[in-house]
Amino acid sequence: MMVNIADHTVPVTVLTGYLGAGKTTLLNRILTHEHGKKVAVIVNEFGEVGIDNQLVIDADEEIFEMNNGCICCTVRGDLIRIIGNLMRRRDKFDHLVIETTGLADPAPVIQTFFVDEDMQAQLNLDAVVTVVDAKRIHQHWEADEAQEQIAFADVILLNKTDLVSEANLKTLENRIRAMNAMAKIYRTQDAAVAMDSILGVSAFDLNRALEIDPNFLGEDTHEHDQTVSSVALTASGAIDGERLNGWLAHLLQTQGSDIFRMKGILSIAGEDRRFVFQGVHMLFDGRADRPWKTHETRKNELVFIGRNLDEVKLKEDFRACLV
Template sequence: MKNLTTSTEDLIFDRAKRGLPVTIITGFLGSGKTTLLNQIIKNTENVKVAVLVNEFGDINIDSQLLVSIDEDMIELSNGCICCTINDGLVDAVYRVLERQDRIDYLVIETTGVADPLPIIITFVATELRDLTNLDAVLTVVDVETFTPDSFDSEAAFRQIAYGDIILLNKTDLVSEEKVKELENYIETVKAGARILRSQYGQVPLPLILDVGLSQPDTYLTEGDRDSKHLVNDGFVSVSFRSDRPFAVKKFQVFLQEKMSADVFRAKGILWFKESPRRHIFQLSGKRYDLKDEEWEGKPSNQLIFIGRSLNALELNQQLNNCLTR
């Protein structure tokens, strides 16, 4: 990876010549995009990376789960930026480009229900084409849950079809045979893609950043395609907030017995009456994980559920029933 070894002067000259390098990270719900993003942030020692994070829903959870949130992080407004080519994305990129201090790399994380094409087109067929350089589209795949008909989702298929790099994540959870089956399938969807394996999003950065794998001309003929994947796939998000804590046992019963089977992904910050700690909650399919840490600020519950045809009123009532009186 050139950016990790060259001098500051070389970086400035290279950026002026090629434009700011851009990597788009995409992948279906729960594949591990934010985990990978954390790995990038933690391991780019001599490279200043700007990050654009987008949420599908009206509570910004991902930004709270990142390892570092400081002046180098720029958050977009809520909503799916990849549904249409809108001023929100372009303006955010200009905010990065106009910074006085040096920025060496731009990474964009899409939502799990995103068709990546509109974001790609933003960088190869607008005025940003002369200021940035689309380096690669990286698609993260959860090898445990992904199947060729993954959740009947057009977006999931297109995330692979447009990926220059396919990162098979969570390989420790499945057999070698399952991984090879997925690799063979991916070859039929995107021949020539760089297929990598990882656990917890850990991958050598020279394999994914500054790789020059994108071929912009191949996207230009598809720029007029109308992307309506959220409508076609039927995904919705339901958010929940509360300034009262959950009861642990009630919340556990909700997860195991009452939560709709149509929930594919959930994440959030949890506050339990029985614990003084802040709990990071991640759910993907039937598997969920809790990690605890110290609170930073006033305790509260903040959750997002993403799935198909969810009943928001019912879901919120179930969660309200988990609260302590």
């Protein structure tokens, strides 16, 4: 399956975060910034969306299970219905923002964009932006939703930094980095962030380079005191395509519900081009990318974000795929 990134598709930003973290403040900043553009906003409770002339639609989060409860086949039925309806307009909209409730797992929203044929054809998921209340997140660490919202994020706003000490912020940042090594983290007050940090991110575009925080790669030991973590695998040399296929298929079959997201760039033996891929739970999207350049070092980089990941075993199994 391919995430369509043709020019005429409408970008979509997904906003997640706990109630009171600052989602509505950020939403209003986006709407102010996009003044003059048509922005459609799908919310789950009418908050104080303060901009007139924008299309604000109140939706019930309706989870549709496509395949006997298989986690990767859960999609947001309300989004399919509402967006299908909205996309009929000639002057559609320039940008769609979907705000989830504080207690929502972001996976079904993301999966809807991978699975539904109409959403794939007409929209492109730009980024999942998670707003974290730097002061109150500690009360929610144990909640699955809080962990999932961080794990699925492409951009994380560490908001309300004025209410927390620098030392606490640093600790919090490290903890979040250990959970999600791919997300960009920004410290904010009142959700004030440069708009180009959260819009036009193209986080689900396979053409975009895989970015792993170099600090994360540099460390030998990470904090693995939490259940949700990131594992980055890097190796030079070439991968045996068949072995890799077998490994990933087995991994997603057995641990797909615990693997939230993954991304990678691979050097497959016998192939002139890079192989790039991404995944959300069991949904996998990969293809041959540009050719390796003559003086470029061929290498392999993969990142997994998930729950109860066995870093040692992942590394071992990955190394076994090297030629």
